[in-house]
Amino acid sequence: MAEKKYKKPEKKYGFAKQTAKPFRKRKILSDSATGEKLSDARRPKKKKDEKKVSAPSELAKAIQWFPGHMTKAIRDINESLSYVDIAIELCDARIPTSSRNPNISKILGAKPYITVMNKSALADPEKTALWKKYYDNEEKTVIFTDCQTGAGINEIVPAIKRELKEKLDAYEKKGMKRLPRAMILGVTNSGKSTLINRLCGSKKAKAEDRAGVTRTQQWVTVEGSVELLDTPGILWPKFNDENVGLNLAFTGAINDEILDIEEIAVILCRILAEKYPKLLKNRYKLEENDLEDKMPFEIFEKIGRNRGFLMSKGEVDTLRCARMLLDEFRSGKIGRITLEIPE
Secondary structure: OOOOOOOOOOEEOOEEHHHOOOOOOOOEEEOOOOOOEEEHHHOOOOOOOOOOOOOHHHHHHHOOOOOHHHHHHHHHHHHHHHHOOEEEEEEEOOOOOOOOOOOHHHHHOOOOEEEEEEOHHHOOHHHHHHHHHHHHHHOOOEEEOOOOOOOOHHHHHHHHHHHOHHHHHHHHHOOOOOOOEEEEEEOOOOOHHHHHHHHHOOOOOOOOOOOOOOOOOEEEEEOOOEEEEEOOOOOOOOOOOHHHHHHHHHOOOOOHHHOOHHHHHHHHHHHHHHHOHHHHHHHHOOOHHHHOOOOHHHHHHHHHHHOOOEOHHHOEOHHHHHHHHHHHHHOOOOOOOOOOOOO
């Protein structure tokens, strides 16, 4: 009798039919910056009664967002540098240090650049004055702008022409009429596309108030003034200072979908209670004893209760409260706030 040959079980989706188990249906999230599908299993789960948040140092070390498209963006920037005369480094006036890429000089090499501190209408005017004095003493070209109010926008093109005066004069002597070409680069959600639209007076560049919208380079012309190259927002692979990652998370430069936003919001609550207690009390109807000798989570919970973010059994909906707190900080509803001062 002929020996029967062993027949492998038919496979489907990588599992043998007789051993295959139905997949547990999970909520699928999409990373707005990379388009990557994210499972809810990738986000850490809290125990129902857990009220302790990670220490800032622990959480900051976990904030390392460097999606694949940023590697390509840096490569494209390096390839495009030869086509531009100058770079515009766009930062966030609320976090002047944290929003500056520490690799900017390495990326640009000998290429001249000016620094623009955007969103200045959201920043603390007293601290902005300190920063202006600091940069004046450093003899650096730094312009404070705001795309919503238009403040400082008209200073950008003259600053570009001043930096390129010798080069532009040389073109003119040769009878060449060429507009200066500038590349705009900066961290995600710093307002690059919005700045270009403000300079051009029209919506030529795609802009949204979230990280990672611009994914490709875009050339636009400010009529009679300058040609601008918009580039995707870039971060850097590792934040050496634990506060840098937190500050970028607070201001929306890091995609919220990869963060534990409840913990981020509680840490922000602590910082605001220390640096801007009056603004926090006024916005969320807090009393002095709501802040005095209270843990950050207690203040956060009180804010949630005052806003009516309650679930069954009177528990605070911490996720809803966290989203609200971050949104209102980023939009300036809490007040004009700057998280860093010159050192």
